[in-house]
Amino acid sequence: MKKETIEVIKRICKELNIEVHELSYGWIFKLSKDNKIRYITGNFDINRTSSSKIASDKYATYEVLKSQNIPIIKHTMVFNPEKRKRYVKENEIWNIVYNEFNKEGKVVVKPNFGFEGKGVFLCDTIEKTEKAVKLLLDNNTSISICPYYDIEREYRAFYLNGEVLLIYEKNKPSVIGNGKDNIRTLVENLKLPKNDIVKNNLSKLDMEYIPKINEKVELSWKYNLHGGATAKVIGKENKLYEEIEKLAIKSGKALDMTFATIDIINTKNNELYVLEINSGVATGIFSKIVENGKKISEDIYKKALVEIFK
Ligand SMILES: Nc1ncnc2c1ncn2[C@@H]1O[C@H](COP(=O)(O)OP(=O)(O)O)[C@@H](O)[C@H]1O
Ligand SMILES: [Mg+2]
Known part of the structure; x- marks a missing residue:
């Protein structure tokens, strides 16, 4: 978790009388109140697994x-043929890729487990599409091809x-x-x-x-x-x-x-x-670039913490 997020959590917990313990080198936040224990890990993820x-x-x-x-933007699955042999064979993935590109003319290729825009490629030629797919399959078990939306x-x-x-x-x-x-x-x-x-x-x-x-x-x-x-x-x-x-x-x-x-x-x-x-x-970043952003995000985290102790 980012330093700023940790500080925010500590501040809110103090306000709400929630006890905080950092475990496992700060990866886990153990929060306790009224004999209830809750955990926050990673990027403030409090959802069911x-x-x-x-x-x-x-x-x-x-x-x-x-x-x-x-309504969600259309995704087509491209499994890594080496790591996901059960689902796909090497020669099959290229049919899927060419088919999607030919249908759409402009596609976005991205890792299924990506974040912050990393490895998200806009491809308007078949060559760029092939290159992006190959590059991403080196490091990912599966990727998606989406039509480009204006x-x-x-x-x-x-x-x-x-x-x-x-x-x-x-x-x-x-x-x-x-x-x-x-x-x-x-x-x-x-x-x-x-x-x-x-x-x-x-x-x-x-x-x-x-x-x-x-x-x-x-x-x-x-x-x-x-x-x-x-x-x-x-x-x-x-x-x-x-x-x-x-x-x-x-x-x-x-x-x-x-x-x-x-x-x-x-x-x-x-x-x-x-x-x-x-x-x-x-x-x-939102907290930094938006006027009053810090206060707005603290209010959001506070509501979330109140909610998980209900
Ligand atoms: N199919 C698409 N058409 C147009 N723009 C896209 C498409 N997919 C992603 N983008 C653009 O790329 C950004 C990053 O893609 P996203 O799927 O959100 O991955 P990440 O999890 O890395 O943020 C999006 O915020 C959007 O602006
Ligand atoms: Mg995104």
């Missing part, structure tokens, strides 16, 4: 939601026991030209997170290029806060709020989640789909 496992597997989430008629905006809903506590919208990281500064300077002003995802995104751009006045240059096609995307809290005044809230509640219940974040996209055709569900609730 099976629900948590389903959520951390993108293909599994797809099947579970689809089986309950909940996203108007992405949202994250915080779900706790049948309720939505917060929704924020995400915007892709971008710079706006002023006719004078090059991309390097414009990017420096953004204070992007310092990590490999951002480095990798920026490596694809010509940093010396000077965008024209008001020219928008996107730094990534993905909406991950770890890649520099920005967040803005939305409320009931947003015309999509209630629809997103409804979809998030249906999805949370369908996966039998206790506490989760549910990512939802609105496409350019104005259709909402679930993108993925995260069983570990992380607010690290």
Whole structure:
């Protein structure tokens, strides 16, 4: 768990008279109150084991939601033929891959157990698709191929026991030209997170290029806060709020989640789909980049802690 999250947990527990013990080098938080014991591990995951496992597997989430008629972006399974011999043979996977690419013309290839946008590739040629599949199969037991969806905006809903506590919208990281500064300077002003995802995104751009006045240059096609995307809290005044809230509640219940974040996209055709569900609730970057973000995330964690001791 991140240092900030640990501090938040300790602070809230003190307020709620919950005793805290850190075990196993800080991996486990043992919380006790009124003769009840609860554990938090990893990224504040307090869900049932099976629900948590389903959520951390993108293909599994797809099947579970689809089986309950909940709109989720389409996933096609590609097993690693070496590690999952029972399910697939080497020659079969390429038929699946070519078939999906030919049908869609533009696909996204991703590990089923991925996070933070790592290893998520946009492929608009068969060569790029083959390359991404091969690369991912080196390190993953299974991956998914999804059609590319033209996203108007992405949202994250915080779900706790049948309720939505917060929704924020995400915007892709971008710079706006002023006719004078090059991309390097414009990017420096953004204070992007310092990590490999951002480095990798920026490596694809010509940093010396000077965008024209008001020219928008996107730094990534993905909406991950770890890649520099920005967040803005939305409320009931947003015309999509209630629809997103409804979809998030249906999805949370369908996966039998206790506490989760549910990512939802609105496409350019104005259709909402679930993108993925995260069983570990992380607010690290959100707390830093949104006004009042720290307080908002503390309130969310507090509600979750009250809930698990009920
Ligand atoms: N099928 C898709 N079409 C368009 N964009 C996608 C698609 N899949 C993923 N993305 C973009 O990539 C980002 C990361 O993908 P996601 O499935 O959420 O993996 P991760 O768990 O690594 O965040 C998403 O937030 C979204 O912006
Ligand atoms: Mg994601």
